[in-house]
Amino acid sequence: MAVIREPAQDSKAPQPPREATGRGSAAGPPATFGQLLRARRQQLGLSLAQLASRVHFDRGHVSKVETGKRPPSVSFAEACDRALNVGDTFTTIATALEAAARQQQGWVRPAQLPAAIHHFIGRRCYSRQLDKVLQGDEQSLAVPVGVINGPPGVGKTALAVQSAHRAINDGHFADGQLFVNLRGPGRRSAAAPFDVLEDLLRALGVPAEHIPATLEQRAATFRSVLHGREILLVLDNAADVQQILPLMPGSSGCAVLVTSRSRLPGLISLVGAVTLTLPELTRPEAALLIRSIIGDARADTDPAAVEVLADRCGDLPLALALAAEHIVSHRHHSAGTLATDLKPEHARLDLAAGDVVLRQALDASYQALDKQTARMFRLLGLLPRYAINAAAAAATAGVDEEDASRMLRTLASAHLIRHHGERHYQVNDLLRAYAARLARQLDAAPERTEAMSRAAAFYLR
Ligand SMILES: Nc1ncnc2c1ncn2[C@@H]1O[C@H](COP(=O)(O)OP(=O)(O)OP(=O)(O)O)[C@@H](O)[C@H]1O
Numbered sequence: 001m002a003v004i005r006e007p008a009q010d011s012k013a014p015q016p017p018r019e020a021t022g023r024g025s026a027a028g029p030p031a032t033f034g035q036l037l038r039a040r041r042q043q044l045g046l047s048l049a050q051l052a053s054r055v056h057f058d059r060g061h062v063s064k065v066e067t068g069k070r071p072p073s074v075s076f077a078e079a080c081d082r083a084l085n086v087g088d089t090f091t092t093i094a095t096a097l098e099a100a101a102r103q104q105q106g107w108v109r110p111a112q113l114p115a116a117i118h119h120f121i122g123r124r125c126y127s128r129q130l131d132k133v134l135q136g137d138e139q140s141l142a143v144p145v146g147v148i149n150g151p152p153g154v155g156k157t158a159l160a161v162q163s164a165h166r167a168i169n170d171g172h173f174a175d176g177q178l179f180v181n182l183r184g185p186g187r188r189s190a191a192a193p194f195d196v197l198e199d200l201l202r203a204l205g206v207p208a209e210h211i212p213a214t215l216e217q218r219a220a221t222f223r224s225v226l227h228g229r230e231i232l233l234v235l236d237n238a239a240d241v242q243q244i245l246p247l248m249p250g251s252s253g254c255a256v257l258v259t260s261r262s263r264l265p266g267l268i269s270l271v272g273a274v275t276l277t278l279p280e281l282t283r284p285e286a287a288l289l290i291r292s293i294i295g296d297a298r299a300d301t302d303p304a305a306v307e308v309l310a311d312r313c314g315d316l317p318l319a320l321a322l323a324a325e326h327i328v329s330h331r332h333h334s335a336g337t338l339a340t341d342l343k344p345e346h347a348r349l350d351l352a353a354g355d356v357v358l359r360q361a362l363d364a365s366y367q368a369l370d371k372q373t374a375r376m377f378r379l380l381g382l383l384p385r386y387a388i389n390a391a392a393a394a395a396t397a398g399v400d401e402e403d404a405s406r407m408l409r410t411l412a413s414a415h416l417i418r419h420h421g422e423r424h425y426q427v428n429d430l431l432r433a434y435a436a437r438l439a440r441q442l443d444a445a446p447e448r449t450e451a452m453s454r455a456a457a458f459y460l461r
């Protein structure tokens, strides 16, 4: 363990007895963190077990820190400061020790978060929940994990990045932030954890020649490098749980934020994640998003048209942002003219700005479906706006009800349809237009007609 000079003492700071440090005078030989800790504990008449229970670390951990066999983490030091009522004495020491260790080991403090977006709108209640996750639970040894899932383009990444920046500004995760695009939802396009771990280890300063050759070893090295550090890991666009698990840190000073178009079934039971499902914006928030991009002057010329435009965009942030950017880049367009252009549902799919096209953003979710479920989704696009259940879907697709029920669950998990009550589902206008366009492209006319007739017969019955 590193030997440190005792920090300046104040009235609250521990006053180790001479025999504990061997210190002859106030300016005597340096004491270690462990020696100071033991001295203060003994001064208060606490046993190892009593201190362990106050700081919520196990007795063995406290003993190893006291004897210098284990370096103190900053979170351990914070707990000691609180438990022993010594201001920030131990935190100061542990922070210095960590800084020294970092320098010695060529520790790199990664700062990979992308910039937060300029005008972030709404999401207060979701932000509060994520703040709580990122603040962590002092009593828990588990790594806090927050998952944001929701439909394509609903603002999952924007919310994760916003929350991460807020936590950092509040002084959390002093050892850095890691951000990875996991390229979900399709399994084929998704980043392999093996490669992701290589990038992460490099970002943490591990030289290429020390990066192990197997997935398990890489994952173990990643956890080792993170041990004792306070790092925030943002896993954006996760495909599934298998992709995420090898990337999980092991130490509770770290935290993880995951975004995914999938509900990631299984993650809650495996890592105890706090899961938020992000809906579209409220109508006033959607109108505000358009206003924040096109500016007050243009919005004020026809506020009602801004609301209609928000409605035509289904209050979906991606569609809203693309629509607003379209207005900004076409001087003669207004919210009113664009809202009129977008009256036909299929026209909304072609909203685009730069190289982002709304339809293509949806493709990734569709392409991740198995063949049968993809066909079911296309056929659902041909139905009117009714709520559908497994029986209706089975009739439309000409499959048995059990299969239909499984496919509906898959579609709901991918946020391509949504629950409407316990047994019913609904497809929103944008996704229905998207599914219908695919059906017209991929399913022959007779097959579409038959599906519609089966659906009509079902509803008549
Ligand atoms: N709360 C918000 N306020 C303002 N703009 C937002 C907000 N949420 C999202 N946006 C904008 O909407 C667009 C889509 O957001 P984002 O990329 O976060 O969606 P996503 O759900 O992560 O999409 P994907 O499913 O493709 O990963 C971006 O241009 C983003 O800036």
Ligand SMILES: [Mg+2]
Pocket: 156, 157, 158, 236, 237, 259
């Ligand atoms: Mg995203």
